[in-house]
Amino acid sequence: MNQQIFKKLEELNTIDFQKRPGSRKKVFEEEEKSYLQPLPQTRYKLTEWKIAKVQLNYHIQIERMYYSVPYDYVRESVDVRLTTDLIEVYFKETRIASHKRLNGEIGQYSTNTDHMPDNHRLYLEHNPENNHKWAESVGPNITQFVSYILKNNIEKKALNILSTLRNLSTKYAKNELEEATQTLLEISTNPTVSVLKSILERKKKQRKNKKKDIDNHETHNEDYGFVRGAKYFGRDSK
Template sequence: MANTLDPMDLKQIISLHLDGFSNRKIGATLGISRNTVNNYMRLFKASNRSLKELLASDNAALEALFPSTTTIANPRYEELMLYFDGINKARNHPGFTFLFHYQEYVQHAKEPYSYTQFMEHYNRKYAKVKGSMKLEHDPGNEMYIDYAGKKLHIVDRSTGEIIAVEVFVAILPNSQYTYVEACHSQKRADFITCCGHALEYYGGVPKAIVSDNLKSAVTRASRYEADINRSFKDFARHYNCVINPTRGYSPQDKALVENAVHLAYQRIYYPLRNMTFFSLEELNKEIRKLLVAYNNLMFKRKQASRLELFQSIEKSHLKPLPTSAYQLKDYRRAKVQKMGYVYFSPDKSYYSVPYRYIGKHTQIHYTSTTVEVYYNHQRIALHRRNPRKGSYSTNRDHLSSTHKYYADWSPEFFKKKASLHGKNVAACIEKIIVSGDYPEIGYKRAMGLIQLHKAYGSQRLDNACKRAIQADAVAYQRIKNILKNNLDQSSLFYQNLEEDKSHIPVHGNIRGASSYQ
């Protein structure tokens, strides 16, 4: 499948160019064709915007200015290169012939090369005279990272279980200043946390981070253009650097960090062999002590230690750390519901977005403290994360005028509206709200009572409420019946209520209560 250069890749190109990299070196660092870099640099110049302005632009603006360009992967060629690795191991076996392996290759390959091309590609990869080149590393240019193959261990204090832990290793190749940390796993969260700790240990940021093709860093490995994990790419954007994975099946690309791992076995693993640790914190505290001694060891030929070389040469070439530490981001997709909220599945909660996005498909970016909602690479909502399940987080600016009206419902809201139609209406509203078992039910009855003024007027509504209070019959339906049957306008009804007299006339043949004692 073809890969695409997304806006974050474009920002990496711009960042490296501003750091003084040539187009060829940018292509080599990012694993992108030099012609692709050349084309984008021409597009950047033609945009009539400075590179710093483009770097400060959001992803949506960059995508609009520079539509994604595809770069073609070649699975046929990669398949052949992988097959050559097996052939080369058997090269010295008695009876070895290229023709035998070519016939075997033809049987398994989907689109086999011809024999002539087969041999041509083999000879290009494995030249007869193959020497190794000593790479010169510019100070502050790269940080190599890897995990050690062998693990350390901690003990669960309560159960006595021995737990294996991973060991992360980072090195600045110019000074060979090394950082080592134990962590629970190679998963993305632990991996990115270790990378952040390494940068804090160095007190600065290199131009590029060179990683192995582990899954936490690379979603899809390739010898020519790896697909970087989105969270790791976002980590690099936060620290203003780029990610440059090593080529698959090319251990020479990370020889320095491999050597650092072997030295860690000698200088850190071996002194810890007889020690027992009950937590990662205890283990890392001891590793830090040994790391100080390791970085202070003198190189015999250079007459300086790793720490001295780092402080005198490399540290000044590192970029400054950002003001805040990186918070790991995760991603979810969600459709905006009719009520104007997106459902956030990790916490089973809801967050509001502007009502005009109802029905749209969005992407949620979230950390341990914040929740951001994006639509077409543009952020449309930002909330503080609420871990309580089933909660609704609402920004009033996101609500439509109708939604805002309903959101205002409260006892004070209805008392204020009722007071416009008379003190008796306000008294009835207060009784109705208090008597309800559930606030929203009381609110609906109160709203229904207030709306009666549209059909009967405020004066009649106030009179009807007065009669209902006197008769201890305060209820929406009863007040409505008083108005419907014009009982609020009946003089007999008024007189009996006001004078508190019986409606039965006085008569001599009618016995009173005294006759029944």
């Protein structure tokens, strides 16, 4: 049937018009063909639009699946463009997120770590592997201490201990942590972060006292007040 239809179509397009010169085929070639453009490289996809509200966990729910958006848009209403394999999220006509569409078991999450607030991202990245990398960036003593913590505690407890340890890096320089940890490993067969804190505080106090002694010594050597000294009056000019 299709072959017969195309045969008749070709006849129809090539037959001359009755009331004007030319044919449908000639009109197409002379007037319309030059305006044609190549087809898009990707096939057209049927699109569905929905409105969703960003939840407090910075995800939207679409057909009982959850997709993240930047956490700045929490509580906002967004437009969602759905195709068979993609989800795009728009806020005031600006695309703010896109995800591969989830299929299968309901309740799945698609989360982009860039959408997380900083504290959530840090929590997600707080794992044994990243703690090892951090320790190696500080020095061999910290690396040994971190390995000991991970080896001798269940993972959840170890990560809590390591969180406390890493907080110390905001208060002390790397060389101070390394020096204190070396002392800790030398004096203890069961090293703990609390003992490390004590060592750091003691060493900090020692440095402060040493600096105070130096400052006092320099102050006593200065001539000040009404005691000008022999040099002021020219006695030691010889």
